[in-house]
Amino acid sequence: MNLFLFAAQLLNGLLDGFYYLLIALGLSLIFSLGGIVNLAHGAFYALGAYLAFLLTPYLGFFPVLVIVPLLVAGLGMVTERLLFTRFYKADPLYSLLLTFGLAMVIEQALRWYFGASPQAYSMPSVLTGQVFLGDFVYSRYRLFQIAVAIAVVAAVWVLLNRTAFGRIVRAGIQNPDILGAMGISLRPYLSAVAGIGIGLAGLAGVLMAPIYPVHPAMGAEILTAAFVVVVIGGLGSFWGVVVAALLVGLVKGFMIAIGQSAMSMAAIYLLMFVVLLLRPRGLMGERILRFE
Amino acid sequence: MLHRRRLLAATTALTLGAALLPLGAFAQDDGPIRIGHLTPRTGFLGPLGEYAVMAADLAVEEINAAGGVNGRMIEIIKEDSVNPQTASTKAERMIERDEVVAIVGEISSASALTISQVADRAQRPFINTGANSDTLRGSDCKRYMFHVETQNAMYVNAEGQYLQNEGLVDGKNWYLLTADYAFGHDLLNAAKAFLDRSNGNIAGDDLVPTDATDFSSYLLKVREAKPDVVVSNLAGTQITSFLKQYTEFGLDAPVGGFGFDTASAWAAGGENFKGTWPTVWTHQVDTERSQAFVKAFTDKYGKPPENQAFGDYTAMYILKQAIEAVGTDGEALVGYLENPENTFDVMKSRPAYFNPKNHQLMQEVYTITALPPGEQQNQWDIFTTSAPVPAPDQPLETLIEAAVGGECSFGG
Structure with missing residues (x-):
């Protein structure tokens, strides 16, 4: 095996991890704060891609990259207000059923309106072409995509760790009852976090539309892998999700590099299995009393 | 008085029921001919399945509008085949409960195999419209399975x-x-x-x-x-x-x-x-029949048919021709279909026929x-x-x- 190619594959795997990161981060945030396992998260990702498909001819790619995530975030907040609020106190099984149903409603609505066939969506011409770094050739679009992802993830980190907003969200994750006793209502924070999390999924949808097929089931395709990332990373931990997403990309790239591509998806689940055996709370999962 | 009136009503109802009964028994032969349509509509083959369903609907609509098959309408029962296990269960239900005379469809070679096992056991023809695997025409072939889709x-x-x-x-x-x-x-x-x-x-x-x-x-x-x-x-x-x-x-x-x-x-x-x-x-494809199909499909759905639509559309017409010739009995249908003398217009420049050795439709x-x-x-x-x-x-x-x-x- 060519050592250079091997290194290129590992690097590509790391970059591929960002694909999972945007989805998994939102999933983890919503679960950590509200205890809702959002099975509709993938459907919002698909919605983002379809909205990009609809709006790009009128607005162009770059405005869409800003507007669509905001639209999807708005939809996420409405969903939180109308649906999630009723289930925060209920048995988690109910919210699981709710979001599973919601995922099916969104996917079927897309299928009904647009048809099951993938929609043709091409990348903006300024971002086509390749970048040559010595012998390493990479897609210019993907570098842009990763830059956007890093910027957004950094912004979320700052929001959570350097602002008053973030302080309350983090406290709410650890102990919502004490927060309530101190006279702080979590409700607006729950809405905001749902908006941010679901908006991230919408952003991922826009970013992926130029390179993956835009079709109604695209959300279901990514959701399982995103859950694996959340489980590996551990609940309540920002860096856990980041590390897990990169690790998943890395393991996948490694398997393909050594010629075991058929096992590349299976290896991700094996990784989860091993992590759960050794660290049941995930790599960096914090001890959260109400989830124990 | 009341008593008797009630009795009268009850008797009337009974006789009426009895009078209707033979009608029900006869309905079998004048009623619609049921055909099962089973194909993946979700998952990575779902986009193709959608074309399959649109084409099958169009064919049935055309056949019924033209007077049906030997005067009987075709009723199509459609299901999402999902995966090999579900496909097998649904095929069984179509045959047992809905009494379909044949099953048409499928795209996944893995699901086509499980459907063909059910069809073979129940002796109802299964016309595969989208699965390409050579083994379905080789070591896994079935007497009741026919392939409109070309093989690998x-x-x-x-x-x-x-x-x-x-x-x-x-x-x-x-x-x-x-x-x-x-x-x-x-x-x-x-x-x-x-x-x-x-x-x-x-x-x-x-x-x-x-x-x-x-x-x-x-x-x-x-x-x-x-x-x-x-x-x-x-x-x-x-x-x-x-x-x-x-x-x-x-x-x-x-x-x-x-x-x-x-x-x-x-x-x-x-x-x-x-x-x-x-x-x-x-x-x-530039033949008169193909272009007529493209026009009918585009008029109905607002976009041209893709190749999966060809498979299901053609399969419906092949089945129609066979039922018109020999009726709905499974064994008779197999006999008709596998005879290479019986050719089918598949909208191409020469007619097609089934290879009797493995039931592959031989076509351009x-x-x-x-x-x-x-x-x-x-x-x-x-x-x-x-x-x-x-x-x-x-x-x-x-x-x-x-x-x-x-x-x-x-x-x-």
Whole structure:
């Protein structure tokens, strides 16, 4: 095996991890704060891609990259207000059923309106072409995509760790009852976090539309892998999700590099299995009393 | 008084019921002929399944509007086959509960196998409209299974002939990307057998999980291997992912494939679609019947039919012709269909017939070639369709030379 190619594959795997990161981060945030396992998260990702498909001819790619995530975030907040609020106190099984149903409603609505066939969506011409770094050739679009992802993830980190907003969200994750006793209502924070999390999924949808097929089931395709990332990373931990997403990309790239591509998806689940055996709370999962 | 009136009413009701009873018994022969339609409508083959359903609906609508089959209407019962296990359960339910005379459909080779087992046991014909695996025509063949979809070997021979004419086989290096399930494995075997007998080499060869959407790792390997040709044995939305990212990574080796659906080309879009691919039919096939079908389909659904639509539309008409000739009995239908003297108009330049040895519909196929973006007329005509393969002076049998699926014995 060519050592250079091997290194290129590992690097590509790391970059591929960002694909999972945007989805998994939102999933983890919503679960950590509200205890809702959002099975509709993938459907919002698909919605983002379809909205990009609809709006790009009128607005162009770059405005869409800003507007669509905001639209999807708005939809996420409405969903939180109308649906999630009723289930925060209920048995988690109910919210699981709710979001599973919601995922099916969104996917079927897309299928009904647009048809099951993938929609043709091409990348903006300024971002086509390749970048040559010595012998390493990479897609210019993907570098842009990763830059956007890093910027957004950094912004979320700052929001959570350097602002008053973030302080309350983090406290709410650890102990919502004490927060309530101190006279702080979590409700607006729950809405905001749902908006941010679901908006991230919408952003991922826009970013992926130029390179993956835009079709109604695209959300279901990514959701399982995103859950694996959340489980590996551990609940309540920002860096856990980041590390897990990169690790998943890395393991996948490694398997393909050594010629075991058929096992590349299976290896991700094996990784989860091993992590759960050794660290049941995930790599960096914090001890959260109400989830124990 | 009241008592008697009630008694009278009860008796009337009873006699009425009795009078209706024989009607119910007779209804079997005047009532609709039920046909089951079973195909994947979700998952990575779902986009193709949607075309299958639209085409089957259109065929039934046309047949019924023209007076049905021997005066009886066709009623179509449609289900999503989902996966091999569900497909088998649903096929059983269609036969037992809905009493369908035949099952039409399927795209996944794995599901087609389980449906054929149910159909064979119940002695109801199953007409496969989208599964390509050679083993379904070889060691896994069934007496009650017929194939309107062409088999892998036919595509390999058609595409192989094209690549040979282009000088891309003899002494050249191929990189193969293969969908990791029954269809892909089967196609990979056929492709390797073709390379073996045509003196081509393999530069690289990867199995791709069916749920993989990202091809970047594979494309880096392809670039490193510097093949003369990149050949796809992928399926469904995978082909779209591959084409989009092949352009994204700027690879320039000629692309081709042995399995293809025009929907994948349309989904990839004009600037991403490239290469030459084999297909059973396209909306550009220039015969009167084909163009009438394209017009009817486009009028009804607002877009042209893709090749999966051809399969289900044609299967419905083949079934209609067979039922008109010999009725709905399963055994009689098999006898009629497998007789090579009985030919079918499949909207191509010559009629088709079923090969009695393995029930493959012997028909012409085509190759399509991507047009450069500047020459594309619209979002559908982003490729051109070749003349029928094989050439008019060659027998259809040349297409099934060197099939690799084993011997078919119909379980005998």
